[in-house]
Amino acid sequence: MSQDKAVFYHAGCPVCVAAEQQVAQSLDPTRFEVEIVHLGNARQRISEAEAAGVKSVPALVLAGQTFHINFGASLADLKG
């Protein structure tokens, strides 16, 4: 079975780190190839996150569907 892509966007905030450790790392590794993207460091990927519908971090894009998990920071603030 081919793996779906899961991208977890965060910005290093405490809310982000908790969600990363619990949610992103809890996905089934046989079904998902999980990539963790720190938008504070990889600022060139903010537009990609935005295109996927990410409004705030932490967010998980799972097989093309975007889920906002709790609230750490808005994407607008990261761009600022």
Added chain:
Amino acid sequence: MSQDKAVFYHAGCPVCVAAEQQVAQSLDPTRFEVEIVHLGNARQRISEAEAAGVKSVPALVLAGQTFHINFGASLADLKG
């Protein structure tokens, strides 16, 4: 390895169903025993969800930590 408990609370709303199908069903089944609770039907479990820190659905309580995923309905509205 013993399994951690994951409880996914929802209320049947479209936002809830999308999150259930994608997020709750994507957890690693070797590490989590996933229970899906429909608070519209299982109203007696609203207080349990509240005690776990759930403010709105859909929400995922993963090994005791609560994550709100997108926003479907507030717990207050479910109680009302």
